[in-house]
Amino acid sequence: MKIHTIDLDFLGNSEAIAAFLVETSAGVVLVESGPYSTFQTLKNKIEALGFEIADIRHLFLSHIHFDHAGAAWALAANGAKVYVHPFGAGHLANPQKLTDSARKIYLDQMDILWGDMKNIDDSLIHATADEEVIKIGDAHFKSWHTPGHANHHIAWQLEDVVFAGDVAGVSIGGGPVVPPCPPPDIHIDKWKYSISLLKKINARALYLTHFGISPFSTEEHFSQLEGTLLEYADLIKTLMKEGKNISxxxxxxxxxxxxxxxxxxxxxxxEARYQAANPAFMSVTGLMRYWSKEAGDLLTQ
Ligand SMILES: [Zn+2]
Incomplete structure (x- = not known):
């Protein structure tokens, strides 16, 4: 099966955010939509590969963060069915809460970074169960519910490759594997569970939305990811115990x-690619929230 990695050139950065076009016996499907701010780039690059946006009848989302799903509505408006985690389905049908809370974080940068997010008709949203298999021609996409980065996260297995969204972290241009830790769902134990699940799948190739095929072996990839996740979490826990403020x-x-x-x-x-894909300040906020809300009792230990 032919898989094309499409670079969305997010904010002028190459290799920051990807979408993946998969050629199946029943036409092309897309994994990840990118944000709406890069929709025109997505459209141009799909056309350069010889296809049209309207050819895409199926869109698989890893999760509903803007950099992965922001343009899903525009593909749905062209007739694509959208496969998403059950916890994300309602937000795609009505993204008001999602855009309101993002606007509080990104303020006047919101439109530059992400662009619009509009409602998707319920009939075009498929809430995908754990381990459900979606068959599109000869392509069988298996859903693995993989929380830790987000509660609404799916890693999509296609034969012996996995489109891992953000649960397998970020690795750009041969650089280290790092975990993006934005609020509000970061959860260390859930993430460790997802890592052990993905290790068992033992994919031949891990497709990272940030960015492309991991250059590392599965074992090396996940050992870097888990190691850095625990280091980040420990660092923030220590700083919180010391009473440091957010700045x-x-x-x-x-x-x-x-x-x-x-x-x-x-x-x-x-450095700019890593920052665009995974801004450090978001990880500080996300891990603070984890320690104070999800695991507040641990802070006193
Ligand atoms: Zn992301």
Missing amino acids: EMTTAFNAYVNMQFSKYQFDEKQ
Whole structure:
């Protein structure tokens, strides 16, 4: 089966956000839509491959964050059926709450970063059960519910490859595997469960939305991911115990990330790609929320 990685050139960065076009015996399908701000780029690149947006009758989403699902409504408006986790289905039908809370975080940057998110008709939304298999011609997409990054996360297995969304982390241009930890769902134990599940699938290739096929073996990939996830979580827990405020925590967190990146010879472009795909300040907020809400009792230990 032919899989095309489409670079959405998010904010002018190459290799920050991907969508994947899969050629099946029943036509092309898309995995991830990217945000609506890059919809025109998606359209142009699909056309450059010899297809039209309207050819896409099926869209598989890893989860409903804007960078993965923001343009889903525009594909649905062209007739695509959208496969999503049951916890995300209602938000696609009515994205008001999602856009309101994002606007509080991104303020006037909202439109530049993500663009519109509009309602999708219920008849075009398929809430996908765990381990459900969706057959499109000769392509069998298996849904694995994989919480940790988001409660509404699915990793899509297609034969021996997995489209891993964000639950398998971010690795760009041969750089390290890092976990994106935005609010509100980050949960370390759930994420560890998902990592062990994905390790068992032992995919031949992991397709990361940020960005492309992981250059590492499955074992190396997930060992980096889990190691860094636990380090990030511990760092924020320690800073919270020390009573640091959010700006002190963000400074300390950025210093930690920079130290980690300094082992790799990153140029400015490479750093910008990581920041665009996975802004550090979001991880500070996400992990603070995890420790204070989900695991508040652990802080006193
Ligand atoms: Zn993402």
